[in-house]
Amino acid sequence: AQSVTQPDIHITVSEGASLELRCNYSYGATPYLFWYVQSPGQGLQLLLKYFSGDTLVQGIKGFEAEFKRSQSSFNLRKPSVHWSDAAEYFCAVGPFSGGGNKLTFGTGTQLKVEL
């Protein structure tokens, strides 16, 4: 069965520091991978997605992620974090024929930014 693991429940970084959020997946076929951000009291916003091609994907708000098939990873990075980046981040993998091509989400990483 497909699964997504986000090993870090909470991460704290200083504003201006670099950020890397980890995501590992388990999936039997070519994965399609996503990162979403959820700001306090808000819904989920898509940061970036990987379907195929270049394994380094650029997203919104200065985020990028790199797909590494050999490590089954899709880590999210940002070179310089802003205080407004404080939020919860979810990695997701799909599609799956069961559930109408649903996404399977990780448990999330809560990012805190220290000023």
Place this chain on the structure above:
Amino acid sequence: EAQVTQNPRYLITVTGKKLTVTCSQNMNHEYMSWYRQDPGLGLRQIYYSMNVEVTDKGDVPEGYKVSRKEKRNFPLILESPSPNQTSLYFCASRPPDFFEETQYFGPGTRLLVL
């Protein structure tokens, strides 16, 4: 503006009192779904609908019902809510081609069942 709306945004109710959470999208999307979000568990799919009058169970459908009489609306019904249904609920929609575009999420409905 393209959006998915949910109502209410916050709801406190008591065990056994039927409730409905509405979801509406203005993008003419065929596919809609409901997720619940719980701490440490991420988002889990409750029900989904591929089109009008076509619905099916997701991973955690017990205690929920849905209907899809119109393309734009996909209400979530709790016939007899229980405390274990206290959660944050998200509605989502997307076009039928998964690879063309991804899901749009509503703002969420926070439900407390006493």
